Amino acid sequence: MIGAEDIRKAFSMRDAIESNREAFAIQAEGKAKLSVRTSFNVEGRGISSFMPGYVSSFPRVGVKIVSTFPGNAEKNLPVVGATVLLLDPETGLVDALIDGTELTRLRTGAVSGLATELLANEGAEIGALFGTGGQAASQLEAMLNVRKLREVRVYDVMRDRIAPFIERVSAMASRFGARIAEAPSPDAAVEGADVITSVTTASDPVFDGSLVKAGAHVNGVGTYEPHKRELDEAIICRADRIFVDNMEAIMAEAGDILIPMKDGKLAKEDIAGELGDLILGRSEGRKSKEQITLMKTVGFATLDIVIAHKIFNKAVEMGIGADL
Numbered sequence: 001m002i003g004a005e006d007i008r009k010a011f012s013m014r015d016a017i018e019s020n021r022e023a024f025a026i027q028a029e030g031k032a033k034l035s036v037r038t039s040f041n042v043e044g045r046g047i048s049s050f051m052p053g054y055v056s057s058f059p060r061v062g063v064k065i066v067s068t069f070p071g072n073a074e075k076n077l078p079v080v081g082a083t084v085l086l087l088d089p090e091t092g093l094v095d096a097l098i099d100g101t102e103l104t105r106l107r108t109g110a111v112s113g114l115a116t117e118l119l120a121n122e123g124a125e126i127g128a129l130f131g132t133g134g135q136a137a138s139q140l141e142a143m144l145n146v147r148k149l150r151e152v153r154v155y156d157v158m159r160d161r162i163a164p165f166i167e168r169v170s171a172m173a174s175r176f177g178a179r180i181a182e183a184p185s186p187d188a189a190v191e192g193a194d195v196i197t198s199v200t201t202a203s204d205p206v207f208d209g210s211l212v213k214a215g216a217h218v219n220g221v222g223t224y225e226p227h228k229r230e231l232d233e234a235i236i237c238r239a240d241r242i243f244v245d246n247m248e249a250i251m252a253e254a255g256d257i258l259i260p261m262k263d264g265k266l267a268k269e270d271i272a273g274e275l276g277d278l279i280l281g282r283s284e285g286r287k288s289k290e291q292i293t294l295m296k297t298v299g300f301a302t303l304d305i306v307i308a309h310k311i312f313n314k315a316v317e318m319g320i321g322a323d324l
């Protein structure tokens with residue numbers, strides 16, 4: 001059994017970025033199978049979702065289970081709970097139970113980290129982060145890992161969450177020599193920003209894409225329902241190179257992409273490809289310093305299974321985790 005602290009001991013953000021690089025290549029080479037999320041509404045109390053995946057190159061099979069039960073808040077329990085179950089490829093028996101919440105934070109931050117490393121301008125100095133919830137700290141950590149940012153502006157619609165968030169991440173950010181500042185408005189956050197990450201639960205766009213500077217890179221992480229979006233049409237239309245994590249999942253879930261497509265403002269052909277295509281050299285990334293690049297992710301099982309496999313191997317090697 002590998003808990004959140006064990007994961008952090010065994011696996012760094014840099015490890016997670018490299019794990020994702022491999023996972024995207026595995027997916028693009030057709031060496032992984034996954035089925036779409038299966039979700040059950042449990043008596044109106046909450047939703048439990050099952051995301052299975054099989055990576056033939058290792059080989060490894062597993063499933064991530066995520067439950068969202070809003071009533072848990074009153075019971076002092078987490079509203080969202082996630083676990084990854086990893087099976088032994090020889091016997092099919094359970095090898096490990098891994099804390100899925102920490103694993104998801106790490107791999108989701110690392111998706112933006114990898115996209116930023118591959119697409120943002122080398123000299124990027126200013127970051128902007130929208131959202132200060134459970135996923136935000138690892139998004140910030142990933143951003144700081146891949147570009148030498150001197151300042152990151154943070155904005156959340158719940159303004160009282162910003163200062164405690166900055167307090168929580170200040171030690172981590174100072175290791176990278178970055179100043180984390182509260183942005184008074186979405187416009188102020190975006191103005192002059194070289195790397196922008198949005199990781200919110202918003203249903204409508206969180207910043208004005210017409211204010212994004214030429215040469216910026218944008219990561220869209222938060223929304224995953226077809227009728228919701230946190231990125232507006234302006235930034236989708238202005239982006240010169242749009243990459244997605246997984247085309248099938250994006251076409252099923254990502255309102256940021258699907259709403260402009262429905263409105264005739266974006267065609268599927270306008271999407272440059274998956275991050276895996278970029279990694280394998282099948283698609284070209286940024287072509288000039290002035291281009292705006294954009295990556296939209298909703299997540300997919302291969303990322304979870306690959307990182308779970310690597311965390312498990314590392315934990316066994318280091319003697320970390322509890323035997324059940």
Ligand SMILES: NC(=O)c1ccc[n+]([C@@H]2O[C@H](COP(=O)([O-])OP(=O)(O)OC[C@H]3O[C@@H](n4cnc5c(N)ncnc54)[C@H](O)[C@@H]3O)[C@@H](O)[C@H]2O)c1
Nearest residue numbers: 131132133134135156157158200201202206222297298299
């Ligand atoms: N792409 C992926 O693979 C992936 C993985 C995990 C989570 N997610 C998604 O990321 C989102 C964020 O997750 P979380 O756990 O941090 O959620 P959370 O509920 O802990 O935090 C979300 C934050 O967004 C803020 N917010 C909402 N609307 C906003 C707006 N208009 N402007 C600025 N901030 C706004 C909220 O106030 C809140 O602080 C969720 O929608 C989640 O489903 C995506």
